[in-house]
Amino acid sequence: MKEALIGNLKANLKFFKRNRLLLALLVLLIFIPALFSIPGFLMNSTGNRLKSVMFLYSEMSRFAWMIGAGSVLFFISHHLRNRSLKLVFTKPFTPEMWLLAGLGTSAALTLLVFLAVILICEILFLLWNISFQWGLLYMAFYDYSSSVMLIFYMGFLAVIFHPAMAVLFALIFQEGTFLFLKGVLKAAGGDAGGLSALLVKGIKAVVDLVYFVMPTFTPFEEHASKVHGSLRLEPGSFKYLLLSVNYAVVVSAAFFLLSAIFLKRKRLI
Amino acid sequence: MIIAENVTVSFRRAFGRRLKALDGLSLGIREGDAFALLGPNGAGKSTAMYCLMGLIKPDSGTVSVFGKRPYPGAEIFKDIAYLPEEPHYHQYLTVEECVAYYASLYGRKIPRKKVREAIESVGLTEFRDLKVKKCSKGMKQKMGIAQCLVASPKILFLDEPTRGLDPLFSKLLREVLVGLNADGVTIVINSHVLSEVEMICNRAAIINRGKVLVEDDLSALQKLEERIYSVEFTCNRSIPEYVQVTARGRETVKGEMPAERLEDFFEYVRSEGLKVYECSLKKNTLESAFLDILSGEA
Numbered sequence A: 001m002k003e004a005l006i007g008n009l010k011a012n013l014k015f016f017k018r019n020r021l022l023l024a025l026l027v028l029l030i031f032i033p034a035l036f037s038i039p040g041f042l043m044n045s046t047g048n049r050l051k052s053v054m055f056l057y058s059e060m061s062r063f064a065w066m067i068g069a070g071s072v073l074f075f076i077s078h079h080l081r082n083r084s085l086k087l088v089f090t091k092p093f094t095p096e097m098w099l100l101a102g103l104g105t106s107a108a109l110t111l112l113v114f115l116a117v118i119l120i121c122e123i124l125f126l127l128w129n130i131s132f133q134w135g136l137l138y139m140a141f142y143d144y145s146s147s148v149m150l151i152f153y154m155g156f157l158a159v160i161f162h163p164a165m166a167v168l169f170a171l172i173f174q175e176g177t178f179l180f181l182k183g184v185l186k187a188a189g190g191d192a193g194g195l196s197a198l199l200v201k202g203i204k205a206v207v208d209l210v211y212f213v214m215p216t217f218t219p220f221e222e223h224a225s226k227v228h229g230s231l232r233l234e235p236g237s238f239k240y241l242l243l244s245v246n247y248a249v250v251v252s253a254a255f256f257l258l259s260a261i262f263l264k265r266k267r268l269i
Numbered sequence B: 001m002i003i004a005e006n007v008t009v010s011f012r013r014a015f016g017r018r019l020k021a022l023d024g025l026s027l028g029i030r031e032g033d034a035f036a037l038l039g040p041n042g043a044g045k046s047t048a049m050y051c052l053m054g055l056i057k058p059d060s061g062t063v064s065v066f067g068k069r070p071y072p073g074a075e076i077f078k079d080i081a082y083l084p085e086e087p088h089y090h091q092y093l094t095v096e097e098c099v100a101y102y103a104s105l106y107g108r109k110i111p112r113k114k115v116r117e118a119i120e121s122v123g124l125t126e127f128r129d130l131k132v133k134k135c136s137k138g139m140k141q142k143m144g145i146a147q148c149l150v151a152s153p154k155i156l157f158l159d160e161p162t163r164g165l166d167p168l169f170s171k172l173l174r175e176v177l178v179g180l181n182a183d184g185v186t187i188v189i190n191s192h193v194l195s196e197v198e199m200i201c202n203r204a205a206i207i208n209r210g211k212v213l214v215e216d217d218l219s220a221l222q223k224l225e226e227r228i229y230s231v232e233f234t235c236n237r238s239i240p241e242y243v244q245v246t247a248r249g250r251e252t253v254k255g256e257m258p259a260e261r262l263e264d265f266f267e268y269v270r271s272e273g274l275k276v277y278e279c280s281l282k283k284n285t286l287e288s289a290f291l292d293i294l295s296g297e298a
Helices: A002-017 A020-036 A038-042 A046-081 A095-127 A134-160 A163-172 A175-191 A195-213 A221-230 A237-265 B045-052 B075-079 B095-104 B112-121 B137-149 B167-182 B194-200 B259-272 B286-297
Strands: B002-012 B018-029 B034-038 B060-065 B080-083 B155-159 B186-190 B203-208 B211-217 B224-234 B244-248 B252-258 B276-283
Touching: A002 A046, A002 A095, A002 B095, A020 A038, A020 A046, A020 A095, A038 A046, A046 A095, A046 A134, A046 A163, A095 A134, A095 A237, A134 A163, A134 A221, A134 A237, A175 A195, A221 A237, B002 B045, B018 B045, B018 B060, B018 B203, B018 B211, B034 B045, B034 B167, B034 B194, B045 B060, B045 B155, B045 B186, B075 B080, B080 B137, B095 B112, B095 B137, B112 B137, B137 B167, B155 B167, B167 B186, B167 B194, B186 B194, B194 B286, B203 B286, B211 B286, B224 B259, B252 B259, B252 B276, B259 B276
Parallel strands: B034 B186, B034 B203, B080 B155, B155 B186
Antiparallel strands: B002 B018, B002 B060, B203 B211, B224 B252, B224 B276, B244 B252
């Protein structure tokens, strides 16, 4: 099994290495810091430069998220659509192992991107004589765990949907949409009466249920944004980081199981 | 070794309609067999092969390979190699990377030397660093054969193995397959090229509309017709009435005649001073047996 897993990881890395679209995204990742760090060089105050690094970090981490989600979507959709999987599963290598190897490679790729982001920020800290901010490492860890969750979620969507549908689904069915709907329904519930009140109540129950079931990709967001706003750690910060990582592991495992079930039900011919 | 019993598979079509691809298919393949799945287009040969490998789960009926139910990634695949009909491989890998990757999935340490030997045996050594997506159809087919050979399987599933191959390599592949079968490898072939099946296989099943019409030894399907002789002799103006001409060439005539007129025929060629190129008991070809069975079913 070890040989098979290593062979699969090597092949997956070659897939990412030879994917031109992914390569273009990575090149763009290099341009972002180059572009966004220009204002920092024109500023003299350390405070402004720190803000510049924080802004740069949020842009790059958002990009790292996109690379993680995009890579797994490319990977699974490509293999499902070009029908090469029948050659993999007619070997003693199960769909679960293939899925795990694919998701694992995407997670490893995203880790590399996050390490590159930290390195770029550290270089700017050194250039601008700013002491290393541990809050940045905290945020990178928090964002990476969220990104892994997103990878597993996109992996699941890629197994069941066409890639375009998967992206559309991910964009529409997200926490923010249902939070917004909850607000709208709350406002509408106050004005409505009679039959429409009943209808609003019914829709609200459905929206509440979906909102409750839907995983969040930013657990304990208020604590994370506190650290993100100042890059300063507080005594309780690590407790929330640990809880966020645990949450990410549980959600990822759930999406992995669902993906495996759906992949095994597919006719891979 | 491979048993399918009463297997039914149907595919979902638009508006809730279902298309029955296999309809109570039953067959048995013994260890050491070179078994052919024959049938017209859309008969269910490929579906049958997918079922035998567990890539399609039957709606009803059972399939067992080595006494176990096959499913994707099952342990039984450590002794199985498969060559798909369509060359859908991992396009982004090179020929060598691809063969090594498929070999690695067996979970055994297969040395690079063995991978290169397999590539060499199919004549792709100079193309081993070429990406699969840039390979021609024939080259992809050869690569598929190489990944089968590197696995040293006990069962070899081949879906249209000579499709896209040049005649020279087709001949070589036939020899390789006959050699592997002689070494005890069970071969299951799905092919339209009946002459190829005649040379490789010892048993065959003729499938139509998802059902097995006949499953028998090839020798039984190609039984000798002992009452008729096939003859080919120098063209002559007067041909005896008992010779039924089947083909007339520029210099020769081919025909069939009853066995009891053999002495008369030799008397005739001697008296006319003709040359006899061929005179043998008529042998049913697999093609004629295939056509007879299908027309009988229709």
